[in-house]
Amino acid sequence: MLPFARVAIVGLGLIGSSIAHAVRAQMPTVRLTGHDADPAVRARARALDLADDIADTAGAAVTDADLVILCVPVGAMRDVAEALAADLPADCVVSDVGSCKGSVAAAFAEMLPGVTVVPAHPVAGTERSGPDAGFATLFHRRWCILTPAGDADPAAVMRVSTFWERLGADVEIMDARHHDLVLAVTSHLPHLIAYTIVGTASDLEEVTESEVIKYSAGGFRDFTRIAASDPTMWRDVFLSNKEAVLEMLQRFSEDLTVLQRAIRWGDGDALFDLFTRTRAVRRSIIEHGQDDPRPDFGREHI
Numbered sequence: 001m002l003p004f005a006r007v008a009i010v011g012l013g014l015i016g017s018s019i020a021h022a023v024r025a026q027m028p029t030v031r032l033t034g035h036d037a038d039p040a041v042r043a044r045a046r047a048l049d050l051a052d053d054i055a056d057t058a059g060a061a062v063t064d065a066d067l068v069i070l071c072v073p074v075g076a077m078r079d080v081a082e083a084l085a086a087d088l089p090a091d092c093v094v095s096d097v098g099s100c101k102g103s104v105a106a107a108f109a110e111m112l113p114g115v116t117v118v119p120a121h122p123v124a125g126t127e128r129s130g131p132d133a134g135f136a137t138l139f140h141r142r143w144c145i146l147t148p149a150g151d152a153d154p155a156a157v158m159r160v161s162t163f164w165e166r167l168g169a170d171v172e173i174m175d176a177r178h179h180d181l182v183l184a185v186t187s188h189l190p191h192l193i194a195y196t197i198v199g200t201a202s203d204l205e206e207v208t209e210s211e212v213i214k215y216s217a218g219g220f221r222d223f224t225r226i227a228a229s230d231p232t233m234w235r236d237v238f239l240s241n242k243e244a245v246l247e248m249l250q251r252f253s254e255d256l257t258v259l260q261r262a263i264r265w266g267d268g269d270a271l272f273d274l275f276t277r278t279r280a281v282r283r284s285i286i287e288h289g290q291d292d293p294r295p296d297f298g299r300e301h302i
Contacts, residue, residue, distance in 0.1 A: 002030060007066075007067045011071035011080075016034070018124075019071065022137070023167070025136040031052050035058050041130070063087050064089060066089070070094070070098075081107055092116070096120060100236075101119050101147040102180050102241070121179065145173075181248075192249065198224050199227075
């Protein structure tokens with residue numbers, strides 16, 4: 001039995017379009033409606049046949065939905081929730097895909113009082129954005145973290161969990177504050193570091209007469225992939241989860257100081273111990289199926 005028969009997706013970028021593709025592939029009888037604030041994105045979504053109907057307003061997209069998923073930057077979540085609140089069916093479930101859950105929960109509580117809400121975060125993505133970037137297998141064997149409130153309807157939580165499992169995801173339920181702390185370490189801080197390193201390299205380009213780009217090694221290229229992610233989304237992430245990000249950034253700065261001291265004083269044992277420990281973390285990620293075990297991340301080499 002399908003967890004939902006009518007799904008509305010508001011926001012048709014990478015995640016929203018991937019949900020549409022995945023629903024079409026795994027639950028083809030589900031009626032899909034969609035909306036995006038950008039008219040050009042709506043036109044492209046129609047050309048790609050992402051949904052049965054692409055509405056011109058958020059309210060029109062959700063009028064008969066039993067699941068509404070907000071796939072917009074976390075900074076826009078409050079305004080979008082306000083825009084569609086009056087058109088939500090009484091028995092629908094509202095969810096989202098934001099990577100910061102505390103701010104989303106606060107926005108939903110303010111703008112959607114009395115509505116059944118089950119926030120979610122599919123921990124999946126690429127550096128690409130827009131409706132053309134989506135694909136049906138994006139969530140396969142990736143985690144989707146649900147952060148329902150303590151008084152959330154258990155039946156609604158189960159339906160949203162089943163929905164993501166049908167799309168190929170592994171589902172975990174977590175407290176919103178704990179989620180934000182964990183993701184600050186595993187996602188938000190790495191992106192902040194990548195943006196910083198690539199920005200520093202860009203500043204050095206003039207000094208080195210283009211050698212930074214010309215001789216970029218694999219490690220730097222991987223940072224540029226992360227730093228190519230959607231700037232609007234990541235601006236909102238850092239501002240919405242600033243307490244957890246700042247806490248992790250402080251810890252990182254302290255660890256970086258220790259590493260700096262080891263290099264300055266020639267402490268090879270300390271460096272070797274750290275690098276050995278971090279190799280074990282990489283092996284654990286592969287063992288959990290969260291990355292490609294092939295050399296160079298599975299890149300094809302001609």
